[in-house]
Amino acid sequence: MFEYIVSKYNYWVYIFLMMLGLYGMIGKKNLVKKLIGMNIFQVAIILFYISIGSKVGASIPILTAEDLHGSANPLHYMNPLPHVLMLTAIVVGIATTGVALGIIIMVYNRYKTLAEDEILEIRKKSGV
Amino acid sequence: MTYEHFAVLIVIVPLMSAFAVALLGWFKRWACYPLTLAALFVSFICSLGILNTVISKGTIHYHFGGWEPPWGIEYVVDYLNGFMLVMLSFIALVVAIYSKRSIEQEIPEKIVPYYSIFLLLVAGLIGITVTGDLFNVFVFLEIASLAAYALIAVGEDGAPMAAFNYVIMGTVGACFYYLGIGYVYIVTGSLNMADLSQLLPNLYHNKAVLVGFALFTVGIAVKMGLFPLHVWLPDSYTYAPSVTSAVIAPMFTKVMAYLMVRIFFTLFKPYFSIDLIPITQILTWVAAGGIIAGSILAIAQTDLKRMLAYSSIANIGYIVLGIGLANRMGLTGSLLHILNHAFMKGTLFLVAGGIMYKMGMRDITQFRGLHKKMPFTMGTFTIAALSMIGIPPTGGFFSKFYLVLGAIDARQWAFIVVLLISSLLNAVYFFRIIENAYLEPPVTAYATDGGTHEEIKRDELPLSMLIPTLILAAGVVLLGIFNERIIAFIIRFAVPASF
Numbered sequence: 075m076f077e078y079i080v081s082k083y084n085y086w087v088y089i090f091l092m093m094l095g096l097y098g099m100i101g102k103k104n105l106v107k108k109l110i111g112m113n114i115f116q117v118a119i120i121l122f123y124i125s126i127g128s129k130v131g132a133s134i135p136i137l138t139a140e141d142l143h144g145s146a147n148p149l150h151y152m153n154p155l156p157h158v159l160m161l162t163a164i165v166v167g168i169a170t171t172g173v174a175l176g177i178i179i180m181v182y183n184r185y186k187t188l189a190e191d192e193i194l195e196i197r198k199k200s201g202v
Numbered sequence: 203m204t205y206e207h208f209a210v211l212i213v214i215v216p217l218m219s220a221f222a223v224a225l226l227g228w229f230k231r232w233a234c235y236p237l238t239l240a241a242l243f244v245s246f247i248c249s250l251g252i253l254n255t256v257i258s259k260g261t262i263h264y265h266f267g268g269w270e271p272p273w274g275i276e277y278v279v280d281y282l283n284g285f286m287l288v289m290l291s292f293i294a295l296v297v298a299i300y301s302k303r304s305i306e307q308e309i310p311e312k313i314v315p316y317y318s319i320f321l322l323l324v325a326g327l328i329g330i331t332v333t334g335d336l337f338n339v340f341v342f343l344e345i346a347s348l349a350a351y352a353l354i355a356v357g358e359d360g361a362p363m364a365a366f367n368y369v370i371m372g373t374v375g376a377c378f379y380y381l382g383i384g385y386v387y388i389v390t391g392s393l394n395m396a397d398l399s400q401l402l403p404n405l406y407h408n409k410a411v412l413v414g415f416a417l418f419t420v421g422i423a424v425k426m427g428l429f430p431l432h433v434w435l436p437d438s439y440t441y442a443p444s445v446t447s448a449v450i451a452p453m454f455t456k457v458m459a460y461l462m463v464r465i466f467f468t469l470f471k472p473y474f475s476i477d478l479i480p481i482t483q484i485l486t487w488v489a490a491g492g493i494i495a496g497s498i499l500a501i502a503q504t505d506l507k508r509m510l511a512y513s514s515i516a517n518i519g520y521i522v523l524g525i526g527l528a529n530r531m532g533l534t535g536s537l538l539h540i541l542n543h544a545f546m547k548g549t550l551f552l553v554a555g556g557i558m559y560k561m562g563m564r565d566i567t568q569f570r571g572l573h574k575k576m577p578f579t580m581g582t583f584t585i586a587a588l589s590m591i592g593i594p595p596t597g598g599f600f601s602k603f604y605l606v607l608g609a610i611d612a613r614q615w616a617f618i619v620v621l622l623i624s625s626l627l628n629a630v631y632f633f634r635i636i637e638n639a640y641l642e643p644p645v646t647a648y649a650t651d652g653g654t655h656e657e658i659k660r661d662e663l664p665l666s667m668l669i670p671t672l673i674l675a676a677g678v679v680l681l682g683i684f685n686e687r688i689i690a691f692i693i694r695f696a697v698p699a700s701f
Contacts, residue, residue: 096374099370099374105366108370109370112369112370112373112374115373115374115377116373116377119377119380119381119384122381122384123384126384126387126388155387156384156387159337162337162341163340163380166340166341166344169344169348170344170348170369170373173348173351173352173369174351174366174369174370176352176355177351177355177362177365177366177369178366180355180362181362181363181366184359184362193363197360197363200359
């Protein structure tokens with residue numbers, strides 16, 4: 075059992091990080107902390123994808139001169155596709171963070187605070 | 203020019219125009235509006251060409267860069283997304299025509315970026331619909347979502363907070379979706395939908411496939427605002443600018459409903475999602491809860507847009523109920539309701555925007571005498587409201603009728619009761635507005651000096667706003683009258699053959 079957990083440690087790390095991010099989004103009151111939780115959540119999934127693409131003892135997927143003449147053995151190379159997908163996902167994550175930060179600035183300009191409960195109180199007072 | 207390139211032009215034209223609008227806006231602000239219209243018009247023409255090709259020649263496959271499907275990205279259009287494309291590009295065009303005056307009044311300093319992001323949203327939604335590649339769906343989903351967050355955030359006072367909540371919820375939904383792709387990819391090594399539907403049947407008992415399927419379902423349910431996961435939706439629709447509500451409400455959740463149909467019945471075979479795991483059964487009950495809860499919450503609202511938002515949640519319930527019933531009648535009703543609801547909700551939000559434009563308020567209790575002030579606007583509202591309640595010959599009646607037939611076919615009597623009750627609840631909250639606008643004596647009629655009746659002058663919307671509203675309302679009626687043909691020529695083939 076212990077060995078089973080240790081041998082798949084990268085997947086456990088991904089689950090732990092994901093739950094940490096989820097906690098950050100739900101449990102924290104500050105909007106920036108919520109956003110950080112969201113980022114951790116996204117990074118956890120990126121780690122998962124990187125784990126599924128890698129192989130023990132394999133090298134980066136670049137063909138050498140010998141491979142071109144002989145037959146390239148796919149077992150010697152990592153799967154590049156999940157890693158490439160993650161390049162897209164990283165870009166998407168950055169864009170999301172950017173938009174969210176922009177929205178946070180708008181929130182701050184309006185309420186002069188970033189704590190969710192204080193914002194709710196201000197909104198309740200003004201009746202909106 | 204050949205028809206085959208339409209499948210890619212329909213995405214590329216709005217996408218590229220989004221950047222062109224942003225650039226052009228630096229020099230000529232007035233040019234943004236016509237350029238947006240032109241791009242959406244090209245998109246609409248392309249969608250008609252695509253649907254025509256699909257009907258005459260069958261499914262379209264477009265391979266990017268000439269790479270064969272399992273390796274390259276492929277766009278696939280069949281009957282199911284063919285009619286979705288026409289609907290999306292048509293409503294986007296109509297709302298864009300409407301948008302000019304409303305935007306100039308509500309957010310005058312942000313016209314250029316608004317149109318640019320508007321086009322990005324449309325490109326993203328059309329992209330989700332047209333693509334045949336799972337990961338490509340995710341990319342377009344994020345383009346559309348990011349555009350939607352920005353379009354909502356520029357609204358009135360509560361909008362930034364609503365948009366922030368939407369960012370958090372929407373990102374979690376999208377993350378679940380692409381985590382699901384990862385699990386499916388582990389066991390199959392493919393991302394192409396057609397390829398996956400060939401590979402997956404041998405792996406239906408694999409745990410990774412089950413987890414992937416669960417993640418897909420939850421992720422899409424968050425994005426479409428299915429009942430217990432809907433909390434982002436009412437605030438976003440209420441505080442967003444009128445045009446944003448009018449474009450997101452009919453389009454975004456419908457595209458997610460389409461994606462759900464695609465994943466349940468094309469990516470996975472109906473046998474998997476119906477017999478192997480009880481997902482469709484669970485969904486019917488979730489949807490029934492959503493229908494009742496959405497309708498009851500809608501009755502409790504006095505803000506017109508918030509009421510429409512809760513009514514949207516109930517209508518998502520109808521669509522998911524049809525998917526969950528998983529028989530020919532149920533799914534036909536569901537697809538027809540996607541079409542009908544897009545038109546009805548589009549009309550209602552355009553009317554809400556129009557009242558906001560003229561009166562600067564949307565409190566239902568202040569609508570008294572509005573039919574004298576804005577007879578055409580309230581007329582279109584009444585047509586759409588009747589359709590929401592489900593009164594023939596409007597479209598809403600027929601989609602509900604097919605849903606009831608589907609429930610009878612599935613021998614699920616409880617859902618017939620749910621559908622009937624929700625129609626009554628719909629009648630309660632829509633007739634409340636119609637009564638206020640038509641029958642109650644207008645408040646302003648009693649002038650302060652001695653109670654002489656002050657004549658309410660007719661003060662209609664400007665034509666650029668009125669005509670799009672009328673077009674959509676006419677669409678609601680026409681969809682009802684021609685529902686037989688729409689089903690016979692298009693939707694019949696969009697439902698999986700094994701049903």
